[in-house]
Amino acid sequence: MERAIVHIDMNTFFVSCERRTNSQLNGIPLIIGGGERGVVASCSYEARRFGVRSAMPIHMAMKLCPQAKIMKGDMELYSRLSHDITEIIQEKAPVVEKASIDEFYLDITGMDKFHGSYKWTSELAQTIIKETGLPLTFALSINKTVSKIGTGEGKQKQNLEIPEHLVQQFLNPLSVQKIPMVGEKTFQLLSRIGIRKIETLSKMPCEVLQQMIGKNGSELWKKANGIDHNPVEPYTERKSISTEHTFQQDTIDIDRLKRVILGMVEKLAFQLRSEQWLTSTVTIKIRYANFDTETKQCRVQYTSADHILTQTVTELFEKLYQRRMRLRLIGVRFSGLVRGTYQIDLFQDTEEMLALYQAMDRMKTRYGFDAVMRCAGASFKPNTKNEILKRKSD
Template identity: 45%
Template sequence: MHQPQRYIAHFDLDSFFVSVEVIKNPALQHLPVLVGGSNARGVVAACSYAARKFGIHSAMPMKRALQLCPQAIVLPGSYKEYSRFSNRVTEIIALAAPAFQKASIDEFYIDLTGMDAFFNPLQWTIDLRQQIITATGLPISFGLATTKLIAKIATDEAKPNGYLFVQPGKEKDFLASLPVQKIPGVGKHTLPVLQQMGIHFIEDILQFTPQHLEQKLGKWGQTLYHIATGSYDSPLETAREAKSISTEQTFAANTTDKAFLEQKLVQMTEKVAYELRQDAQFTGCLAVKIRYADFTTTAKQTTIPLTFCDDELIPVAKQLFQQLHQPNLPVRLLGVRLSALSLHGQAPDLFNQTHTKANLYKAIDAVKNKYGTFALQKGRSL
């Protein structure tokens, strides 16, 4: 039976944290910018390409980075903004891609296997990249290849803000002349061993048998051999890695004000429901947590029909709160958690039964995406 041609695209939001900061403040363009902790123990979470010219890289101690580039601009990071931009990119990819994996906040794999029967995979990926750039302003590099690993390496070769297509059958040729440290996982422990063996480029790996490499490096040696041949592959992990979405708030002062607590409960439920929809998820379980002034903590959860709707989650949260709350005890902390998350389940039925409601939430979330998560709130949460 004829096997469909495998195509995997790897998208990387270039220097993501810095790029978001530049969008917020265009004057930072082309300047050495560092995102991360500025105290003595701080590290560089991300740096601009201008900063990299000074030898700075992510995970470097901030103190050392500022020694290399004293004029660098240090920013603490806008992590809510990073999440918002990442969720927007996820939404665009989810609407367009037949299957995808969100590997991290700024990295995505898209499976286009067999789709060459309907369209040109390279042009489709170019068009999707441009759609994301137009919608978000973020620079994006991508690699397109027949495996996840080669697509990722191709992306690194395409940076900054470019793309590279490794055509089927050209995988081994593409890898051959690249330094061996281009392989993800070849770092400070593996690299000296390979160099001692005379392995400096990926093609050098093939001078040795898989068995000999395994003797030197264990099972990783066998994997390296298959990588060098261009045949190593791994499936997309399309299931959501996170098992739950939660939020909690510790109050500045302990309180017995039930109206205040219910207001906060509604706000938190709206927040986690919004995050749920941003990830195109449904929840089948809701939990409420209360911590009192003496640090006694109680929690209660219940299963529910799959939903992503505030108006279906809020009454459940309030019911659990009523069952847990002891009116005379001051509350220190309140929390809401959604679990039993699903990409599928009863989703089609849900959309068929509540098509108008789904469109309403889509419109609400569009406003929140543009103006912030608190741009629209239910009256009872104010």
Template identity: 30%
Template sequence: MNQMYPKNGRVILHVDMNSFYASVEMAHNPMLKGKPLAVAGNVEERRGIIVTCSYEARKFGVKTTMPLWEAKKLCPSLVVMKPNFERYRTASSGIFDLLRSFTEQVEPVSIDEGYLDISDCAEMGTPIEIAETIQNRILQTMDLPCSIGIAPNKFLAKTASDMKKPLGITILRKRDVPKILWPYEVGEMHGIGNKTAEKFNAVGIRTIGDLAHAPDGLMKQLLGINGTRLKNRAMGIDDRPVDPESIYEHKSIGNSTTLPKDTNSQKELTAVLGRLSLKVAQRLKNKSLVGHKIGVTIRYKDRRTVTRSRLVANAFSESEEIHALAIELFTKHWNGEDVRLLGVTAFEVIEKESAYKQLDLFSYEKEAVKEPLYNVMQQLQSKYGKGIIKKGLPPVRKTGQADTSFSKDFLD
């Protein structure tokens, strides 16, 4: 037993719920079991997007973020439901309570996945026995399937849990990395997106093995410190501990400025929010961080100060996103009086690679349309020049409209 729990190492589990939203709906209504099921936004509209789907639906080729019309074309018998986020949050809370009954060393990563450090749990059995117990207990008590990865670190545990779904348990040791991981394309590695994979491919790094053997100087040149980090992961190296307190951290990155003169000009205040958003975005990027909560500070000429914030479904780091969120908050809470100081802050900041994109229907739909939109913009700019399309605000109306509030047209 003790041989399975190394004295100088860790035993990490990564628990990943299978097709979580769809599984919760099937647990709530057993009549849905065995049917091709999808949870989607704008169910009544053609432009709805698949948020998640059951494995029965996946057999027909239905995938997450697929347009609803396309999914129904592939699977005419597809059962489509609107999401019930309160139901999903309740299920998630129950899952993590169950995990904490095994060890306090539990780190939630998102609503449906988390890490456990069971290095001190030898009295409960072997790592695979503990994983089997967890899997069976979640299935028996909540009727929800999960896959579990067992490994000496978080990266390998996460990778292992993805190898067999649904209801899989996979062990991935560091010595298995060359044989199991290195043959995969580099874009298949956890933590590497399409853009990073393209950068790697451009310099001849096509497999995870290529990444593991890439020169350190090249990695730093391509991605800075993150390049070194990814190379280490490709070699099976990851020293991050399981941190139960990570979800309670409320780190923030913000910028504020006192205006040259008090003003209630919509144009000027919007421009200031834009500059502040850009600074916040640059600081987030420099530290490879993303925020989950946006905040705005408004100080009026009489020094009254209002600070408002709200959680955002999807992690953000781009200046355009921050600016839009800041404008939304500012618009809601500004009373139209002269402003002396403005501030923009990103709260609940975490490392970019740890960020999880919550399955928010509307944001999925926005993301789904971004790529064709950008393609059209590039085509227009190629044909007519870059000046044909400009980012920024629409002109302020001058026909009797005061310059002290944001119009609905602007928000639209």
């Protein structure tokens, strides 16, 4: 049976959420971001016509489009509306994967027997638009890759249906940059040997691509030929991530405790960014030598930034740890999670800070968490028998 996979992409989601709240923002160049030295989290189509793009430094965006209005952004609003959209889709679709705060994959294979897959998807889209007031684009095809590329093209050509016999015809004239896994470096590498269109890439011998790009060469060749067997993963919302550290000997050393806390926060914040989560609730837990256990928590603006979370956890610890008894365990938990990319979080941070986090995360991903870390957090050693990593899901 031919699969029927839908990709739904909420158009300029942050911008649309703000315009839903304030209609005076309609039709004007709008940038969601923060500070003159911050980065663009999202921007309207009016701003994009001037060359403004996500992750661009704010000062550069303002040079391109000086008349644009800049707004800090409201992650709580975006998260709430994303949750509303998720509930509408889950109520109607058999299998749903929430890929990010504003995009979804649906597996509706077999539904064409009853309604017609495209008609069913169109009705779902109209329901979402009617109930939330937010615009969207969708594409229906045989797999996730083609559907995702389809939504990108559909924003100019409206919603698309790409049946199996038209997949290659649809892909061939497009730039290889349209393939989700092709970044700027890969595009430049392919361009140097004359591969700029998907059609040219699809006709390359798979073995040659593997020699050029490595293990991803085979996957890239498959996607260029419209082949993607990845399933739509059913969506379950993670509730929290946490870690606890049990000391081999009970301690009252405040400096040591704070160093351990810093290491724990650094590890969890890296996990948040790696899995594209933002947290809104921070909890600190301590257990005394007599096994008394106490916790304290507070809410924060949605974030995954070490320096913000470290300051929050440290302040909570200072308020909580008042008895001056020896401690046997300390723990940190981040909850109230929402999907979001790393740039979404840093509304008020500088582009230098963003570049630093990205560089550190790349090193951690490639060489392991211990490859680079703050000296003050070195007292916390992850992946030891004293560390208990908890992951709570629905």
